[in-house]
Amino acid sequence: MKKVISRFTVLLLLTCTAVHGQNAKKPTLMVVPSDAWCVQHGYVQHYDNQGIATKVPDYTKAFQENTDLLLVISKINGLMAEREFPLINLETVLKGLQNSSARNIVRTSRDTGASINESPLDQIVKTAKADIIIQLTWTENKQGPKNSITYNLQGLDSYTFKQVATAAGTGNPSFSTELPVLLEEAVIENMDDFTYTLQQHFEDMFDKGREVTLQILTWEDWSGDLDDLSFEIEDWLDANCVEGRFSTTDVTSTYALFDQVRMPLFDDNGRALAARNFFRDLSKKLSGPSYNIPNKLETEGLGKVTLILGSR
Amino acid sequence: MKDNGLKKTVPFLLFFLLGTSIFAQGKQKKADNDTYDWEYNIECYGNTAKQGYKLVKVWSYSKERGVATSQAKKNAVHGIIFKGFTGDGRGCKSSRPLMNRDMTDKEYKDFFRDFFLDDGGYARFVTYATDTKGGTEVQKLVRNKKEKKEKFYQYKIGVVVTVATDELRKHLEKEGIINALAKGF
Numbered sequence: 233m234k235k236v237i238s239r240f241t242v243l244l245l246l247t248c249t250a251v252h253g254q255n256a257k258k259p260t261l262m263v264v265p266s267d268a269w270c271v272q273h274g275y276v277q278h279y280d281n282q283g284i285a286t287k288v289p290d291y292t293k294a295f296q297e298n299t300d301l302l303l304v305i306s307k308i309n310g311l312m313a314e315r316e317f318p319l320i321n322l323e324t325v326l327k328g329l330q331n332s333s334a335r336n337i338v339r340t341s342r343d344t345g346a347s348i349n350e351s352p353l354d355q356i357v358k359t360a361k362a363d364i365i366i367q368l369t370w371t372e373n374k375q376g377p378k379n380s381i382t383y384n385l386q387g388l389d390s391y392t393f394k395q396v397a398t399a400a401g402t403g404n405p406s407f408s409t410e411l412p413v414l415l416e417e418a419v420i421e422n423m424d425d426f427t428y429t430l431q432q433h434f435e436d437m438f439d440k441g442r443e444v445t446l447q448i449l450t451w452e453d454w455s456g457d458l459d460d461l462s463f464e465i466e467d468w469l470d471a472n473c474v475e476g477r478f479s480t481t482d483v484t485s486t487y488a489l490f491d492q493v494r495m496p497l498f499d500d501n502g503r504a505l506a507a508r509n510f511f512r513d514l515s516k517k518l519s520g521p522s523y524n525i526p527n528k529l530e531t532e533g534l535g536k537v538t539l540i541l542g543s544r
Numbered sequence: 545m546k547d548n549g550l551k552k553t554v555p556f557l558l559f560f561l562l563g564t565s566i567f568a569q570g571k572q573k574k575a576d577n578d579t580y581d582w583e584y585n586i587e588c589y590g591n592t593a594k595q596g597y598k599l600v601k602v603w604s605y606s607k608e609r610g611v612a613t614s615q616a617k618k619n620a621v622h623g624i625i626f627k628g629f630t631g632d633g634r635g636c637k638s639s640r641p642l643m644n645r646d647m648t649d650k651e652y653k654d655f656f657r658d659f660f661l662d663d664g665g666y667a668r669f670v671t672y673a674t675d676t677k678g679g680t681e682v683q684k685l686v687r688n689k690k691e692k693k694e695k696f697y698q699y700k701i702g703v704v705v706t707v708a709t710d711e712l713r714k715h716l717e718k719e720g721i722i723n724a725l726a727k728g729f
Contacts, residue, residue: 258729314710316726401637420595421637428640431725438728 256438256497257504257534261312261387262320262362263305265294266369273298291360295323303412304368307419308385315427325360363390363534364397364430370415378405383418385426387433391445391507391535392491396433399426441474441494444507444535446514448488454542456525459485461541464523468514469493511537571608575615578605579622580656584615586623588636589673589704596710598639599673600629607698609682616703617670618660624707625716642713645723655721669712673704680704 270276270289275298277290294301302323309319336348369384380403387397399422403414437443448465450458462483469490470476477494495510503509508531518525518541530538578584585603592599602620606612623629628641647655660666681702686694717724 255729258726316724417591421591424639425637427725428644431644431723434725434728435723 255504256442257506259363259534260320261317261364261366262322262325262360263308263366263368264322264360265289265291265301266367266384266386269369270294272371291322292326295326300412300415304370304415304419307416308366308368308423311419311423312427319366320360320362322360329360361390361533364388365390366397370418372411373402373405375405377407379407379409379411379414380405381411381414381418383415383422385422387426387430389443389535390533392443394443397426397430399423399429438497440477441496442505442507442535444493444495444510444537446490446493446507446511447536447538448490449538449540450486451540451542454525456541457485458488458541459483461523461525462488465490465514468517472510472513506534507531507537511539515539571606571611575604575606575611576618576660579615579618579660582622582627584619584623586620586627586629588629588631588639591636592706596708598624598707598709599636599704600624600707601702601704603700603702605685605698605700609699609701612699612701613680613703616701617672617705618666620705620707621666621670621712622660624709624712625722639709642709642716642722665715669708669715671706673706 265275267289270291271287273294275290275294276287279286279288305322309321312319336350339348340346365388367384367386367388369386371382373380373382382400382402384400385398386395386400388394389396401418401422403418403421406414446469448458448462450456462480465488466478466480469478472495474494474496477492478490479492480488481491482489495505495507497505499505499509508529511529515527515529517523518527518539525541526543528540528544530540532538583605587601587603589599589601600620600623602616602623604612604615604619606615624639625642628639631638658664683700683702685697685700687697688694713722716722
């Protein structure tokens with residue numbers, strides 16, 4: 233009986249490993265109105281950036297005042313969910329962040345009265361984010377009594393800044409159709425093109441690995457020379473990237489940037505990898521006996537890692 | 545005497561019916577082979593009001609008008625899966641084929657043999673757009689024989705149909721014929 237149970241357990245573990253190893257980390261997607269659209273419709277905040285007047289999008293205002301935006305995002309979310317790719321809803325995330333921030337302000341320890349510890353980096357990290365931002369823009373065209381819509385949907389990779397999916401076009405001019413109807417038609421008409429190009433991107437990723445970015449910074453008190461060390465890092469990348477694919481973009485004695493790094497989607501045990509897991513080995517190698525460089529590994533989503541050399 | 549006449553007529557009738565049936569089956573088989581060999585044209589026919597549906601006009605070829613008309617449904621589904629179509633300025637965008645992976649010859653043959661049988665399931669995703677005026681067009685094609693008169697060759701029949709593309713895509717994804725967007729995640 234014991235033998236049977238142990239065999240069954242081994243079989244179960246093997247099955248779990250196989251099932252576990254089959255799926256890659258799923259990127260998150262979020263629809264965001266483009267800066268151009270926000271400026272055109274007046275959903276911006278003005279501030280003085282060291283003497284330069286700057287406009288930044290005010291998404292909260294846009295969601296509160298523009299029902300067409302809600303309609304378009306809701307339609308896109310619905311169509312993507314139908315394809316088993318539900319999107320992060322920007323409006324909900326913004327509300328969640330506001331609530332969480334308000335709660336943290338009033339939280340205190342019952343014993344000591346201490347408040348929540350939040351570093352400046354924590355505040356930056358706690359913003360609405362996704363691995364792929366779907367940037368949305370539309371403009372209304374009027375030609376005499378006729379109306380039409382020019383619609384542009386761009387899928388932008390948050391780490392490589394590349395456009396990975398797109399759908400754009402101008403609908404047929406119409407005499408009487410109202411804006412929400414034209415917008416709905418534009419979403420439906422363009423969604424197939426968008427998902428097609430997005431799928432091409434995913435297929436490329438499964439074929440050649442996930443494209444990620446590695447940034448290396450150094451603390452002020454680190455006495456080493458990154459210029460020399462960068463060759464060792466390149467050797468590691470060459471050995472570990474899919475088909476040795478990566479590009480060295482910048483190298484100075486204190487800073488290095490490697491992009492177009494194609495990391496495998498799974499480790500040797502079939503476990504799905506994110507950039508964080510992939511570069512952990514490099515971090516360990518640098519802090520190990522051969523180099524003895526303590527370092528800190530910081531992550532941004534699935535596709536960007538920053539290693540800071542010198543201390544933790 | 546009567547019995548004798550009947551005895552002669554029955555085999556003749558049976559032979560005639562069998563022959564007609566084989567002849568009709570031959571035409572249907574030819575039409576199926578045309579679909580298999582992508583011998584048809586598909587074009588956009590404007591927008592449908594319904595989300596997830598496409599209105600297309602399919603041109604099929606046969607010596608029999610009925611066969612070409614009925615084959616239109618099969619051709620439309622085949623066209624949406626394998627051919628796609630270009631926009632025509634009547635308010636519809638180009639459409640890419642649903643097939644998004646390489647298919648081996650064997651896979652194609654097996655898929656075609658099963659899915660495109662008369663009761664193979666393809667018919668669930670297509671209907672005649674009967675409310676579209678002037679939807680069906682009939683053209684007689686002639687073949688110009690050397691130094692002889694032009695001779696009727698076959699019909700070219702254009703039929704407008706509605707294809708439930710979203711449902712078709714979901715079905716093909718479920719059957720593993722095409723890749724879903726979330727495949728691998």
